[in-house]
Every structure is written in structure tokens, then in C-alpha cells.
Amino acid sequence: MYNELIMDYSKLKKYKGKIEDATKVEEGKNLSCGDEITLYLKIENERIVDAKFEGIGCAISQASANLMIENIINKSIDEVKILIDNVYKMTRGEEYDKSVLGLIEELKSIKDYPMRIKCFLLAWKTLELSFK
Amino acid sequence: MLSKNILSDFPALSRTIKGNRIVYLDSAASTLKPKPVIDKLSKFYLENYANVHRAVHTLASESTQMLEFSRKNFANFLNSSEHEIIFTSGTTMSINLIVESLVRSKMLNENDIVLTTLVEHHANFVPWVRLSKLHGFRVEFVEPSLRFGTLAIDDFLKKDINPKVVAITGHSNVTGQLIDIEKIRNIFPNSILIVDGAQLIPHQRIDVKSLDIDFLCFSVHKMLGPSGIGVLYGKSQYLETLEPFLYGGEMIDKVSVEDVTFNVLPYKFEAGTPNIGGIVGANYALEYLNNIGYDEVKKHILDLTKYAIEKFRNIENVEVYGPLDESHCGILSFNINGIHPHDVAHLLDEKFGVAIRSGHHCAQPLMNVLKSQSRLSQFPNSTCRASFYIYNTYEDINILIEGIKRIKEWFDV
Numbered sequence: 001m002y003n004e005l006i007m008d009y010s011k012l013k014k015y016k017g018k019i020e021d022a023t024k025v026e027e028g029k030n031l032s033c034g035d036e037i038t039l040y041l042k043i044e045n046e047r048i049v050d051a052k053f054e055g056i057g058c059a060i061s062q063a064s065a066n067l068m069i070e071n072i073i074n075k076s077i078d079e080v081k082i083l084i085d086n087v088y089k090m091t092r093g094e095e096y097d098k099s100v101l102g103l104i105e106e107l108k109s110i111k112d113y114p115m116r117i118k119c120f121l122l123a124w125k126t127l128e129l130s131f132k
Numbered sequence: 133m134l135s136k137n138i139l140s141d142f143p144a145l146s147r148t149i150k151g152n153r154i155v156y157l158d159s160a161a162s163t164l165k166p167k168p169v170i171d172k173l174s175k176f177y178l179e180n181y182a183n184v185h186r187a188v189h190t191l192a193s194e195s196t197q198m199l200e201f202s203r204k205n206f207a208n209f210l211n212s213s214e215h216e217i218i219f220t221s222g223t224t225m226s227i228n229l230i231v232e233s234l235v236r237s238k239m240l241n242e243n244d245i246v247l248t249t250l251v252e253h254h255a256n257f258v259p260w261v262r263l264s265k266l267h268g269f270r271v272e273f274v275e276p277s278l279r280f281g282t283l284a285i286d287d288f289l290k291k292d293i294n295p296k297v298v299a300i301t302g303h304s305n306v307t308g309q310l311i312d313i314e315k316i317r318n319i320f321p322n323s324i325l326i327v328d329g330a331q332l333i334p335h336q337r338i339d340v341k342s343l344d345i346d347f348l349c350f351s352v353h354k355m356l357g358p359s360g361i362g363v364l365y366g367k368s369q370y371l372e373t374l375e376p377f378l379y380g381g382e383m384i385d386k387v388s389v390e391d392v393t394f395n396v397l398p399y400k401f402e403a404g405t406p407n408i409g410g411i412v413g414a415n416y417a418l419e420y421l422n423n424i425g426y427d428e429v430k431k432h433i434l435d436l437t438k439y440a441i442e443k444f445r446n447i448e449n450v451e452v453y454g455p456l457d458e459s460h461c462g463i464l465s466f467n468i469n470g471i472h473p474h475d476v477a478h479l480l481d482e483k484f485g486v487a488i489r490s491g492h493h494c495a496q497p498l499m500n501v502l503k504s505q506s507r508l509s510q511f512p513n514s515t516c517r518a519s520f521y522i523y524n525t526y527e528d529i530n531i532l533i534e535g536i537k538r539i540k541e542w543f544d545v
């Protein structure tokens with residue numbers, strides 16, 4: 001699980017922090033370890049123009065959050081919803097559209113670690129909540 | 133080390149995963165099961181099993197006898213009477229049963245005080261907090277004042293109150309601290325004393341009479357037996373008057389449309405078909421432990437703990453929680469600065485075959501206490517936890533320590 005990409009992305013600083021003029025702020029929790037995430041989204045004309053997150057967590061959750069943000073900035077909400085859908089399919093071991101996932105696919109073996117899926121999905125669940 | 137070689141009784145320990153032999157350090161969550169216990173239980177299921185207490189046929193009689201024999205052995209074990217031993221599904225159910233029955237019997241009323249601590253497992257915390265909201269009694273919390281979540285006896289003395297109930301763990305599932313129940317009883321001679329023995333009973337015989345414990349709860353899956361079965365000891369003076377928590381078959385005497393009367397103890401608190409195999413298997417586990425000898429079990433675990441604490445002391449950037457003296461038993465919670473417990477646990481498993489637990493260990497209030505004292509750059513709201521039992525060795529601890537050192541190198545801390 002702990003390949004170079006995950007280790008690198010887990011330490012990324014670029015997407016960490018607060019967006020002062022965020023249009024959406026959403027909080028998520030992982031009940032098994034008490035980790036929390038705050039996701040800041042700046043949405044203009046149904047398009048995510050900026051995103052950042054705060055919170056500490058394990059390498060998997062941090063890598064996942066960083067990869068997620070990298071992949072949603074400058075995407076429309078509809079495109080992001082398709083992305084989320086494919087991410088969920090990947091974690092369940094179902095068929096998914098590789099073309100929309102990009103580097104996120106490097107985490108596909110997460111489906112074999114039932115206890116770590118919660119870590120991986122923390123950011124994604126929070127993102128999904130922010131559209132509800 | 134134990135005088136008897138028991139490792140071959142635990143086939144999981146000779147398995148290898150990705151080339152590493154399994155080092156099982158998660159017994160505080162649940163212990164492995166010895167083959168002799170499983171073999172006897174399997175024989176029981178295959179040859180003697182039927183429902184208990186109802187039918188007159190041979191299988192029912194055998195099952196009933198074996199179930200009651202288990203009760204008798206647990207009564208001997210705790211120095212109680214057989215009618216004071218109630219089989220439940222586990223510690224969680226036992227504590228919920230007590231709280232609910234106390235409330236229904238009006239033994240816990242508005243303005244009564246329940247004293248518990250901030251080191252409790254949620255099983256001995258959430259029922260009090262939630263039911264206080266519904267029924268108006270008050271809950272007070274003893275705060276641990278010594279290093280990283282360690283309780284001092286003085287912490288109890290600071291509480292200038294007269295609690296109706298004192299509900300406390302006998303052995304913390306996070307800090308590994310053994311609590312001096314005798315001293316607590318002396319501070320609160322008139323309170324109803326409830327002891328969460330989930331972590332204590334797996335390595336210690338408790339005499340409920342000499343310690344004057346009113347209720348004692350534990351789970352058999354943490355002491356080599358099946359899961360889904362637990363023991364609730366209750367002083368008969370309370371059990372006689374308490375309203376049962378579960379109503380149904382077997383717990384009744386006369387039933388009519390006007391009202392019902394209850395069966396005698398302990399059946400009054402054992403509604404429905406019990407976990408028959410669980411109760412019989414519990415006895416096999418107890419016999420297995422008695423065969424080794426409880427004193428030997430305890431000494432073995434303390435030796436391993438002492439060894440592990442010494443080893444941990446020499447690793448930089450690692451925080452070990454709980455006491456550092458001989459009150460620390462069997463359970464070692466720690467954090468490595470800058471590495472999340474889930475990462476540590478995952479890598480220990482994947483690269484070294486070491487099974488530890490990571491998370492908040494169902495003790496969120498205690499995580500807040502640890503966080504407030506932690507010197508880590510960021511406390512992750514959870515810890516790593518290695519826990520030891522009879523089948524562990526010094527070599528297991530060496531492998532754990534080696535693994536931790538390597539993980540630190542990978543993460544560069």
C-alpha cells in the first residue's frame with residue numbers, strides 16, 4: 001500500500017490550509033480513529049475554482065485528500081460527481097472508468113484493506129456531503 | 133516465561149503472512165483461542181448440544197448440566213454464589229443491564245451521583261452519560277493527574293462527594309494501569325461499587341467478597357474463550373430487588389394478563405435461550421487458564437510489559453502512555469511523533485507480521501487527556517496499542533521494536 005506516490009502525496013503542503021473566501025466549508029470525521037477533516041471549496045458558476053483542507057490523519061487519508069483536491073480544481077460539479085462515483089466503484093472493487101481517475105488509481109489496492117477504506121474515503125465522503 | 137510450552141495450542145501463531153510469522157499483540161481487543169478449548173467445544177456441539185432448562189431428554193440434560201457446571205466454576209473463581217453469576221453477551225451488555233436495572237428499580241434517582249473516571253472504556257462511560265440525560269442522575273468524573281492518563285488514589289480523594297454508585301475499570305485498556313480496587317472501596321464504603329473487569333479478569337483472580345465488590349463485569353473472549361459471552365457478578369442483595377432489564381422466556385415465574393412474577397436468581401436476569409456453547413466454552417477457557425495458573429499468567433504478562441517498557445524507553449520520538457512502574461500491565465499504548473497510528477499498525481502488519489491495534493480504543497475522553505499532556509508536534513486523537521498475553525514472548529517484543537525502528541526510518545522521524 002505504501003508506495004512512493006502515496007508517501008509523497010501524504011506530505012504535500014500545497015493543498016493544506018484554509019480558504020478565507022470559501023463558498024462551502026464541510027467537516028468530516030473518521031469514527032474509528034477520531035481524525036477530522038475540514039474541506040474548503042470555492043465554487044463559482046457550478047465550477048470548483050479552488051479547494052483546500054485542514055486536519056491531520058494517516059498517510060492514506062492525507063494522500064487521498066491531496067489527490068482528490070488536485071483532481072477537482074477547475075472541474076465542474078457534474079464532472080466531480082462522476083469522479084466521486086468512479087472512486088467509490090474502485091474502492092468496492094467494481095468496474096470503473098479509468099480515464100477519469102488518473103493518479104488516484106494508484107490507490108486502487110485500498111479495496112483489499114477494509115479497515116483502511118474509511119481513511120481513504122474520509123475526504124471523498126466530505127466532498128460528497130458538501131454537494132448535498 | 134511460562135513453565136509450560138503452550139505455543140502449539142495456538143495454530144494461528146505458526147502461520148506466516150508475506151513470509152513473516154504472525155506476532156499477535158492485540159489480545160486486549162480479543163485473545164486467540166487454544167486448540168484444547170476449541171476441541172472440547174466442538175465435541176460439546178457435536179455430541180451434547182440441545183436447548184437448556186426446558187426439555188427432559190438426555191441431550192437437554194447434558195447441556196443443562198454442562199452449562200450449570202460452568203456457572204459453578206465461575207462462582208468458585210470469584211468466590212461468589214452460583215445464583216450471583218449471570219451470563220450475558222459481554223461486558224457491554226453487563227454494564228448496560230446494571231445501569232438500566234438500577235434506574236428501573238428507582239435506585240438511581242434525580243440528584244444521585246455516579247462517579248466514574250476519564251479513563252473508562254465507552255462501555256462504562258456512555259451508558260452513564262446517556263442515561264443521566266434521560267433520568268436526571270448526575271455523573272462526576274475523576275481526572276487522572278499522573279503521567280499520561282495515570283490515575284492516582286488522591287484523584288478520588290479530591291472528589292468531596294458521596295456517590296450512590298462508583299463505576300470504575302479495574303485495568304485500563306489504553307494505559308494498561310491496574311487500579312487498586314481495595315483502596316477505592318475504602319474511600320467509598322457506602323457506594324454501590326461496579327468494576328469493569330474486562331481487562332483485569334483475563335490475568336487476575338478476583339475475590340468479590342473480600343474486596344466487597346457489588347457488581348463485576350467481564351468478557352470471555354478476552355480470556356481465551358468464545359466471543360458473545362460474558363459474566364456479570366452481582367451481589368444477591370441487589371439482584372434480589374433489581375428489576376430485570378430483559379423480559380421474556382425462562383426469566384418468569386407466573387404469567388397472567390394482570391402481571392408476572394420472576395424466576396429465582398440468576399434466571400431472572402437470563403431471558404431467552406442463552407449462548408449455550410459460549411457458556412460451556414467459557415468454562416473450558418477458565419479451566420485452561422487455571423491449569424496454567426493465574427499467578428503464572430500474571431507474572432508472565434508483567435515480565436513482558438517491563439521488558440517492553442525498557443525497550444521503548446530507548447527509542448527516540450516515541451511517547452509511551454500510562455504509568456512506568458509495576459502498575460503497568462500487559463497493554464502498551466504509544467505514539468511515534470509524526471506518524472499516524474493507522475500507518476504504524478498497517479506497516480507493522482504488512483512488513484513484519486506484527487498485529488497491533490490503532491485507534492481511540494473506545495476511550496475518547498482519555499484520548500483528550502493524553503492529547504492535553506502530549507509533547508508530540510500533533511497528537512492524532514488515537515494511539516498505537518500493543519497488548520500481551522500468555523502466548524507472547526520476549527522475541528515478539530524484539531520484532532515489534534525492530535519494526536518500529538524501521539518504520540521511523542521510512543518516515544524519517
Ligand SMILES: Cc1ncc(COP(=O)(O)O)c(C=O)c1O
Binds near residue numbers: 222
Ligand atoms: C476496559 C474495557 N471495558 C469494556 C470492554 C467492552 O467489552 P466487550 O466489547 O466484550 O463488551 C472492553 C473491551 O473492549 C474493555 O477493554
